[in-house]
Amino acid sequence: MAFETKEELLEKYMKMDKPKCPHCDVDMTLWEVPLFSFGDGLGWGTPYMFVCFNDDCPSYQKGWEHLGETMEAPASYRCYVEPGGKNFEYMPVFSPIGATGGKLDDEFLIREEAKKELMKQTFSILTDYYISKDWDEILKICLDSKIPPKARLKAAQMVGELGDADAAEHLINHKFPTPVLQDGVKKAIEQLHERHYTRECPFCAEIIKKRAKICKYCNKEVSRA
Ligand SMILES: [Zn+2]
Numbered sequence: 190m191a192f193e194t195k196e197e198l199l200e201k202y203m204k205m206d207k208p209k210c211p212h213c214d215v216d217m218t219l220w221e222v223p224l225f226s227f228g229d230g231l232g233w234g235t236p237y238m239f240v241c242f243n244d245d246c247p248s249y250q251k252g253w254e255h256l257g258e259t260m261e262a263p264a265s266y267r268c269y270v271e272p273g274g275k276n277f278e279y280m281p282v283f284s285p286i287g288a289t290g291g292k293l294d295d296e297f298l299i300r301e302e303a304k305k306e307l308m309k310q311t312f313s314i315l316t317d318y319y320i321s322k323d324w325d326e327i328l329k330i331c332l333d334s335k336i337p338p339k340a341r342l343k344a345a346q347m348v349g350e351l352g353d354a355d356a357a358e359h360l361i362n363h364k365f366p367t368p369v370l371q372d373g374v375k376k377a378i379e380q381l382h383e384r385h386y387t388r389e390c391p392f393c394a395e396i397i398k399k400r401a402k403i404c405k406y407c408n409k410e411v412s413r414a
Pocket residue numbers: 210211212213214215241242243246247248268
């Protein structure tokens with residue numbers, strides 16, 4: 190079987206029927222495993238689990254009494270199972286909110302679904318604009334803060350390939366939210382300069398011809414790049 194990315198796994202697990210907790214028969218919640226592991230230190234083996242987060246679960250309630258005798262700090266355990274697995278296991282928690290940070294509840298899943306839908310739409314719109322070489326519209330998508338960074342990165346690459354001489358100007362003074370996107374935009378600007386034989390004036394940052402000796406904006410002498 191081909192190796193699946195974490196993203197692909199999440200997509201698969203989101204579509205799965207939630208297993209029911211064997212102790213309380215309540216639907217278990219999809220849960221992102223933390224970076225640290227407990228016990229043997231071998232890690233979780235999978236990035237997601239289904240966990241019973243029902244506070245009325247008899248197993249979880251009994252845990253407080255049971256572990257209270259053996260551990261120094263108050264503790265209980267939550268029942269969990271690997272997606273698609275049959276082996277129900279237990280992880281320690283030290284308060285009712287223990288481990289809830291990784292909870293991927295229904296609200297989260299709906300948000301994820303909407304994000305993915307927007308991404309799909311944006312990519313097909315980008316493809317259309319790319320085919321018609323409409324870099325102006327692609328640039329708008331690249332600068333739109335409501336668009337997911339991954340799609341904005343794709344847009345930046347397209348602007349680098351298709352953009353006019355003044356496309357770089359729109360990108361230069363814009364703040365982008367992630368280092369990856371910022372880096373992609375930087376590369377697009379370099380590509381635009383490359384394609385149009387331009388560069389930034391070292392004094393006033395206006396875009397000038399690569400071969401210019403004097404900046405036409407600030408009149409300073411600019412050494413040839
Ligand atoms: Zn339960």
